[in-house]
Amino acid sequence: MARSAGVSIGYLSERTGLAVSAIRYYETQGLVEPWRNAGGQRRFERADLRRLSFVMIAQKFGFSLPEIQSFLKGLPGGRTPTKADWAQLSAQFREHLDARIATLERMRDNLDGCIGCGCLSLPNCKLYNPDDEAAQKGQGPRYLMGDAPDRSADDGNRASNDEN
Numbered sequence: 001m002a003r004s005a006g007v008s009i010g011y012l013s014e015r016t017g018l019a020v021s022a023i024r025y026y027e028t029q030g031l032v033e034p035w036r037n038a039g040g041q042r043r044f045e046r047a048d049l050r051r052l053s054f055v056m057i058a059q060k061f062g063f064s065l066p067e068i069q070s071f072l073k074g075l076p077g078g079r080t081p082t083k084a085d086w087a088q089l090s091a092q093f094r095e096h097l098d099a100r101i102a103t104l105e106r107m108r109d110n111l112d113g114c115i116g117c118g119c120l121s122l123p124n125c126k127l128y129n130p131d132d133e134a135a136q137k138g139q140g141p142r143y144l145m146g147d148a149p150d151r152s153a154d155d156g157n158r159a160s161n162d163e164n
């Protein structure tokens with residue numbers, strides 16, 4: 001099957017709003033795979049418009065380029081992805097997006113407590129994180145990241161100490 005004439009990098013830049021240099025960078029990251037015509041110019045499939053649009057959207061949601069690349073690897077190579085191909089990618093992306101949304105909601109819902117305690121102020125953190133139990137779960141703000149605190153201490157004591 002003969003390859004289409006494809007579209008130029010300038011056309012992709014104009015349609016997506018991306019700088020030509022950004023499209024070249026995405027090429028080096030394996031997000032799009034142009035070929036060279038007889039004159040040595042990069043040529044892209046029209047379907048790369050969708051790929052680049054997906055990259056832009058996923059980046060706005062905070063996904064890294066390696067994460068985006070792993071999503072795009074699910075699309076077929078050598079042919080234009082079908083509606084079913086994109087639906088499969090969308091379902092996978094949605095799962096990851098839902099997890100991020102849940103994390104953001106937890107952070108939002110607990111923001112007052114974190115700001116109020118001064119993050120790592122000893123008097124309050126001893127109440128919520130005695131003996132630095134959260135460190136056993138890994139690095140970072142473990143409870144905001146979704147880990148549940150161990151409820152070995154008396155919750156009533158913690159609540160009454162909160163008011164002090």
